[in-house]
Amino acid sequence: MPFSYEYARPALTVDCAVFGLDEQDLQVLLIRRGQEPYEGRWALPGGFVHVDETLDEAALRELEEETGLRKVYLEQLYTFGGIDRDPRERVVTVAYYALVKLSDHKVKAATDAADAAWFDVNDLPELAFDHREIFEVALARLKGKVRYQPIGFELLPRKFTLTQLQRMYETILERKLDKRNFRKKILGMDLLVALDEVQKDVAHRAARLYKFDDRRYRKLVKQGFSFEI
Amino acid sequence: MPFSYEYARPALTVDCAVFGLDEQDLQVLLIRRGQEPYEGRWALPGGFVHVDETLDEAALRELEEETGLRKVYLEQLYTFGGIDRDPRERVVTVAYYALVKLSDHKVKAATDAADAAWFDVNDLPELAFDHREIFEVALARLKGKVRYQPIGFELLPRKFTLTQLQRMYETILERKLDKRNFRKKILGMDLLVALDEVQKDVAHRAARLYKFDDRRYRKLVKQGFSFEI
DNA sequence: GCAAAAGTGTTGGTTATACACCCATGT
DNA sequence: ACATGGGTGTATAACCAACACTTTTGC
Missing domain, CATH: 3.90.79.10 (Nucleoside Triphosphate Pyrophosphohydrolase)
Known part of the structure; x- marks a missing residue:
């Protein structure tokens, strides 16, 4: 020893x-x-x-x-x-x-x-x-x-749909969120970049893909922005 | 060794x-x-x-x-x-x-x-x-x-005035709060008990003393209440 | 053409903010 | 009587919650 x-x-x-x-x-x-x-x-x-x-x-x-x-x-x-x-x-x-x-x-x-x-x-x-x-x-x-820091994105693929994002929050927080209000809020934060790309191989209308803009997030935080779902 | x-x-x-x-x-x-x-x-x-x-x-x-x-x-x-x-x-x-x-x-x-x-x-x-x-x-x-848990009370005497409470938050958060809005908000939470007692030995109108009601806080939390300044 | 999910606005209620004067007390 | 902080209400703006139908696509 x-x-x-x-x-x-x-x-x-x-x-x-x-x-x-x-x-x-x-x-x-x-x-x-x-x-x-x-x-x-x-x-x-x-x-x-x-x-x-x-x-x-x-x-x-x-x-x-x-x-x-x-x-x-x-x-x-x-x-x-x-x-x-x-x-x-x-x-x-x-x-x-x-x-x-x-x-x-x-x-x-x-x-x-x-x-x-x-x-x-x-x-x-x-x-x-x-x-x-x-x-x-x-x-x-x-x-x-997850409610006040954008860590939830770490659980999703780099490119995701708004519905996936919403489901992630619903799963973790164990409650339903309103689709329209959720989209308004998250898009209003100006943290997501809409890609020129949609889902593939789905048996219905394909949703637009987005990615999280980490650079922009850090810039906004410096200006006093605080994330919240 | x-x-x-x-x-x-x-x-x-x-x-x-x-x-x-x-x-x-x-x-x-x-x-x-x-x-x-x-x-x-x-x-x-x-x-x-x-x-x-x-x-x-x-x-x-x-x-x-x-x-x-x-x-x-x-x-x-x-x-x-x-x-x-x-x-x-x-x-x-x-x-x-x-x-x-x-x-x-x-x-x-x-x-x-x-x-x-x-x-x-x-x-x-x-x-x-x-x-x-x-x-x-x-x-x-x-x-x-301090903003979303009532831990600030640990820094104050058991009996305190609303002005002391407000100053505590102003000191920690490093920003001014509006007196009337602060009082409305904190009293509205129904977490403070107004005592039948006022400040002593002050060279102006004596302020009412309050205490934090921890029992009540825990009860409210169970019902989904969440503290926030 | 039908099933499945995408996408989209308005309204009413609640909450947050801004703001100024009179009151009570001690010296 | 004056200096000091105590205590109080209202009006406006911002935000949040509730809610339903049309569009696109693949099968």
Whole structure:
């Protein structure tokens, strides 16, 4: 045991609640544990923080190692420091949440990692450790933050229709929005760019595609604009 | 060195930005460091997390040890994990912010602790480590959160006047509010209880005192109410 | 031609903002 | 009597919520 300290130190880990949006549902990515404790249980992806990497780096590294995901939107959530979180020893975990465009990543996450799968947030299996609690906090944060920061776009493909956008909000916020009012509001913010392009392969009138203009968003924020759904 | 581990572990600390409200200004509580590194520099109160205490417990313990403060409003802020935060070794810190009623605590903090002092947030000395950054994040959080959660009351005495309340918001948000509109709005929320009591020892008409009704607030929240200034 | 979703305005109610004077109290 | 802050109402503008029909497209 080459590393010794004068006082006992908690182990430090990162864990990550990764959200993705299916056609109809909000989903979260879980991995199945291969070792004790909680062997065979589903858990949030995560692992130990190396001494030479930042917390963000650790979260990104673990995500890639365990699920194959890269370049996701990642944000620190909360640090969980309960004394008996882990039955082996004291472990403090810095929790993150991530948002991914399922359309891009669906296949990868299912194949690259041995045992990773998406679950509907309303139908989760029992989770290892206190991961259920971490998940609840992450979901609450997502629900809160999506209303006043334009992070929801991270769940959609780069080009999306207004109906997809509206459905995303309806799914996360768990309430219906009025189509006309929604369109008025979101277009009025002047954050979406209408593309010269429409949906393909749909059995009805094809909707116009839009993209989110991040550069413009940041400019508006500097001028005091604040996003709100 | 009795504690050995297979892999190197970062040290884990807590640090705390304590805010108080003077008649005119928002202040933050700093302590002067007695040891290297940064000996003699001002810093946020904080210290190492013991292996048998939660993070919240560590923050409260350090606060009391270093500043004499007890029973403050405390909330986890963010965890800072930069690799070179501390010149000695890798230290990850879980930052908190606290709000105290200066009226109650002013003397204590100045006497119990050898070298603790309140500083105007707009006139801070150079701080040790990355404490300036932690402070900035804490202040931003306070400014953001005070608008949509009734945490500002933690900075005022239990009994306060509407003018004190308004000044608190004006100080934190750094903008003027309209007196009549402010009163209409805050009284309309039905969260304040008018006491049968007025200010004493003032050289003008004495203002009515109010208190915040926390029980009522929680009841309203359950019914979907959301606080906003 | 029919099924399915796209796209589009108006009205009424609520909420936010701007604004100024008289009142009570202590010195 | 004067200085200081306490306390109060109204009118206008902006925003939000409710609501239904026509258009386009693929089959």
